[in-house]
Amino acid sequence: MKIISTNICNEPKTFVWNGKEEQTGIFKYPTKEKLFLTKSDVQRDSIIDRVHHGGENKACYLFSEDQYPFWKKKYPNHDWNWGMFGENLTVEGLDESKIRVGNIYKLGNALVQVSQPREPCYKLGIRFGTQEILKQFIDQNHPGTYVKILEEGEVGIGDELQLIQLSENTLTVQEFYELMFLKEKPKELLQRFMENPAVPQYKKDRMQKYL
Numbered sequence: 001m002k003i004i005s006t007n008i009c010n011e012p013k014t015f016v017w018n019g020k021e022e023q024t025g026i027f028k029y030p031t032k033e034k035l036f037l038t039k040s041d042v043q044r045d046s047i048i049d050r051v052h053h054g055g056e057n058k059a060c061y062l063f064s065e066d067q068y069p070f071w072k073k074k075y076p077n078h079d080w081n082w083g084m085f086g087e088n089l090t091v092e093g094l095d096e097s098k099i100r101v102g103n104i105y106k107l108g109n110a111l112v113q114v115s116q117p118r119e120p121c122y123k124l125g126i127r128f129g130t131q132e133i134l135k136q137f138i139d140q141n142h143p144g145t146y147v148k149i150l151e152e153g154e155v156g157i158g159d160e161l162q163l164i165q166l167s168e169n170t171l172t173v174q175e176f177y178e179l180m181f182l183k184e185k186p187k188e189l190l191q192r193f194m195e196n197p198a199v200p201q202y203k204k205d206r207m208q209k210y211l
Helices: 065-074 122-128 133-140 173-181 187-195 201-210
Strands: 002-008 013-017 020-024 029-031 035-037 060-064 089-092 104-107 110-117 145-151 153-155 161-165
Touching: 013 122, 020 122, 060 065, 065 089, 065 133, 104 145, 110 153, 110 173, 122 133, 173 187, 187 201
Parallel strands: 060 089
Antiparallel strands: 002 029, 002 089, 013 020, 035 153, 060 145, 104 110, 104 161, 110 145
8 A cells, every 4th residue: 555645735615504604624635745644633734623533533534546536437527636535645555345443554654553434524525516425425335544643753655554563353444434334233243343442432432322
């Protein structure tokens, strides 16, 4: 897995939602500069809603380059560039069905741990000009992943994710994502989810009622 683009939002975009003026940092665009990953965010990136973005478990968002052809075909009239999904890092070869939650990678001179998939919100619809993309994004089942920053550092184009430690718990990012939306939660999958030490506690708390 290799970084092909580093993306940030230099200035938040203002929009009107339900009659109320809001701002978003989802309009990210490529930069040739390296990104510095901190424990809570990506330096110089705009984060507006820190309740749902940034922080320990969502410090940096990775999305797969491999998914772009599908979405370009679906939305051919958009002005396409890397960062379209609000990702800080566009990654070649990222496959959520193979990446385990809790895996630790060396990335540039930072050390990161896979924490959770991205769940789409209405701001993705703002970027794409339609809220229909939310269901489409869920159905496509390739959400990308957030990472926790274990050791702060810089990452740039061409850097690779080097696996340092494979999680003993086999829960994948894709399985985590599927579990969020399944009406019936498979017992075995739910058990692996609850037992995975890298799954954020607030996510486990929400699943407690299904046990």
